[in-house]
Amino acid sequence: MTNEELRAERTRLIREASMFQTKPERIPHISFFVTWKILDYGCKLSEAMNDYDLMEKVCRQHQELYNFDAIFELGGRNAVRIPEALGGNTYQVNDEAGTVNYVDTPICSIDELEELAADPTKFFWEKGMARKYPCWADKTVTVDRIQNVLTEQGKFFQYYMKILQIMKNEYSMPTFTAQTNGFTYCGLDFLFNSILGIKNLSIAMRKKPEQVEAAIAALNKTMFDPGLNTLLNAQEGPDMTTCFDYDITMLVHTILNRKQFERFLWPDMGRVVNALIEKKKTVRMFMEGSSRIAWDYFQDAPKGIITMHPEQDDVFEVRKALPNCAINGGMPVTLMGSGTPQECVDRVKLCCDELGRDGGFLLCQDKMVSFRNDATRENVLAISEFIQNYRA
Amino acid sequence: MEEKTVDITLYPEGAQYLAENLQLPVPKENMPARVGMVVGLIGLLVRQ
Numbered sequence: 235m236t237n238e239e240l241r242a243e244r245t246r247l248i249r250e251a252s253m254f255q256t257k258p259e260r261i262p263h264i265s266f267f268v269t270w271k272i273l274d275y276g277c278k279l280s281e282a283m284n285d286y287d288l289m290e291k292v293c294r295q296h297q298e299l300y301n302f303d304a305i306f307e308l309g310g311r312n313a314v315r316i317p318e319a320l321g322g323n324t325y326q327v328n329d330e331a332g333t334v335n336y337v338d339t340p341i342c343s344i345d346e347l348e349e350l351a352a353d354p355t356k357f358f359w360e361k362g363m364a365r366k367y368p369c370w371a372d373k374t375v376t377v378d379r380i381q382n383v384l385t386e387q388g389k390f391f392q393y394y395m396k397i398l399q400i401m402k403n404e405y406s407m408p409t410f411t412a413q414t415n416g417f418t419y420c421g422l423d424f425l426f427n428s429i430l431g432i433k434n435l436s437i438a439m440r441k442k443p444e445q446v447e448a449a450i451a452a453l454n455k456t457m458f459d460p461g462l463n464t465l466l467n468a469q470e471g472p473d474m475t476t477c478f479d480y481d482i483t484m485l486v487h488t489i490l491n492r493k494q495f496e497r498f499l500w501p502d503m504g505r506v507v508n509a510l511i512e513k514k515k516t517v518r519m520f521m522e523g524s525s526r527i528a529w530d531y532f533q534d535a536p537k538g539i540i541t542m543h544p545e546q547d548d549v550f551e552v553r554k555a556l557p558n559c560a561i562n563g564g565m566p567v568t569l570m571g572s573g574t575p576q577e578c579v580d581r582v583k584l585c586c587d588e589l590g591r592d593g594g595f596l597l598c599q600d601k602m603v604s605f606r607n608d609a610t611r612e613n614v615l616a617i618s619e620f621i622q623n624y625r626a
Numbered sequence: 627m628e629e630k631t632v633d634i635t636l637y638p639e640g641a642q643y644l645a646e647n648l649q650l651p652v653p654k655e656n657m658p659a660r661v662g663m664v665v666g667l668i669g670l671l672v673r674q
Contacts, residue, residue: 317674324674341672355665359637362672370635377634377647383667384648428673456669 240406244303248408248477248596252516252560253538257593261586262303263621264477264562264598266543268311269334271296273606278329283314286393293397297405299611300618304410304477307602308397310390319386320367320379332606340431341365344438350429351448354456362429411481412473415515416464419457420502421450426486429453435486439494446498458502465509472516478541479515482506488523495527504531511539518543518562529555545600553589560594565617567601570609575616582617586626597621641665 235243250258267274272282275292282289289309297305312334314325326335341362342350350357364371369379401407425446426435438446465480472479484503487495510517520543521528532540533556541560544552549564564585569578582597589595597617603609634640638661645660652659 313674317671320671322671322674355669356637358672359640359665359668360635363668364635366672366674373633373635375634377644380634380644380667381648383671384650387667387670424673 237403237406241402241408244406245408245475245477248304249472249474249516251590251593251596252478252518252541252562253472254560254593255538257591257626260623260625261590261621262596263301263618264596265296265300265302265305266307266599266601267296267305267603267609268307269332270603270605270608273332274299274609274611279332279334280327280329282309283312283327283334286389286396289393290397290400293401294405297401297407300614301622302407302618304408305401306410308394308401310394310397311602313390315386316383316390317366319383320375321369322367324366334604338431339366340429340434342429342434344430344434344442347430347438347442347445347449351445351452354449354452409476410478411518412476412479412515414464414473415468415480415513416461418461418465418502418506420484420486420499420506421453421458422446422498422502423484423486424453424457425449426489432489436489439490439498443497450498450502454502462505462509465506465513465515468513468515471514478518480506480510480517482517482519482521484519484521485523487521487525487527490527492527500528500531503528507531507535507540511535515539516541519559520545525552532556532559535559541596543598549585549589553594560596561589562596562598563600564589564595564597565599567599567603567608570599570603570613570617571607573613575613578613578617579620582620583624586621586624590626641668 244262247258247260247262250256251262269279272279272292275295277288282292293308312325314327317324324337324339326337342357369375426432430438487499490499516539518541522545524546525542525544526547535558537558538560541562542552542556543562549561552561565581569581585595585597632639632643634643641661641664644664645657648664650660650663652663
């Protein structure tokens with residue numbers, strides 16, 4: 235099989251599974267390994283994150299050892315060099331523990347929500363940056379310093395383009411998500427992740443809900459609406475040369491009750507889901523924690539549009555509640571980290587038999603595999619070998 | 627680089643100054659695009 239044929243074969247398997255087209259001849263195996271693969275390579279996190287040649291070797295080894303059908307993350311998740319060029323320390327890498335922590339630094343207080351909503355760009359420029367970067371706060375920032383950030387950004391993009399090409403041309407890996415359908419960042423998720431933080435947003439939704447809505451509307455003008463328009467103007471139908479047409483990763487729903495979900499998140503999230511349905515495009519839906527709060531809203535989506543990637547939810551329960559949605563998941567990191575190879579293989583077989591019998595199942599890890607104890611190499615090898623040869 | 631003459635940390639004057647003085651992959655004739663690029667960069671940094 236040539237490189238192109240193998241890539242097409244992998245893409246076809248993933249599409250058949252996610253779109254319930256036919257029962258695939260074998261279940262595709264997707265990598266959702268993030269920093270674990272650096273530790274698996276045997277180097278420190280800080281070494282690989284600061285050396286793109288080393289990160290390339292990490293990604294090469296990951297595929298050479300485990301032979302995935304698609305890889306979600308190729309060393310681009312923690313682009314630490316870019317903020318560090320301006321003295322930012324949002325990412326805290328602990329080599330001894332093998333962890334990367336993202337510091338939840340609010341850049342806006344609840345009392346400043348009106349100011350944020352009035353002009354997000356000005357707010358970010360004058361207040362947000364000062365709260366993230368000491369050189370901005372003490373006004374010692376220079377043009378040269380910003381130029382260094384641009385240089386680091388350029389190096390990062392150069393690395394990412396290179397690794398995508400390597401994976402495509404040398405390892406027959408399909409592109410995970412189509413690049414032509416845009417990207418939407420719901421204003422509420424933006425408030426949660428980067429602006430107010432967990433505590434402030436929770437309080438603001440209760441005490442100043444109108445101001446939260448105004449802030450969402452203002453943020454959406456730059457971070458959401460353009461991306462949605464790109465999707466609405468995209469060519470109808472799936473791009474069958476890629477694994478998925480769209481990707482949604484969501485975190486903010488984990489702090490919402492049902493009323494808050496309906497008021498602050500679903501109005502925007504629903505526009506994206508409806509646009510995907512209208513354009514007949516597929517989405518990998520990774521809602522961290524439990525996605526249960528959204529299940530009622532996904533029940534009416536046509537079969538084969540949404541592929542749920544459950545993190546904490548039981549995959550069998552998801553299948554029962556959402557028989558119209560494919561499932562990408564099934565492999566708990568708890569088992570990969572502390573189980574035996576046979577226990578892991580038994581779990582894979584159970585998932586393939588129960589969830590993949592009629593299509594609609596892709597084997598993947600339940601979490602972004604990040605920590606040393608999330609998996610052992612022996613277990614991942616056993617899973618990979620089994621899934622490549624098993625016919626449900 | 628030109629010597630700093632304005633307060634970069636203020637908007638919009640900081641954005642305009644950076645757009646005029648940074649080496650960007652857009653010609654200086656197209657200043658709106660250069661400003662947009664700088665604003666985009668700050669938007670990225672503030673999210674990091």
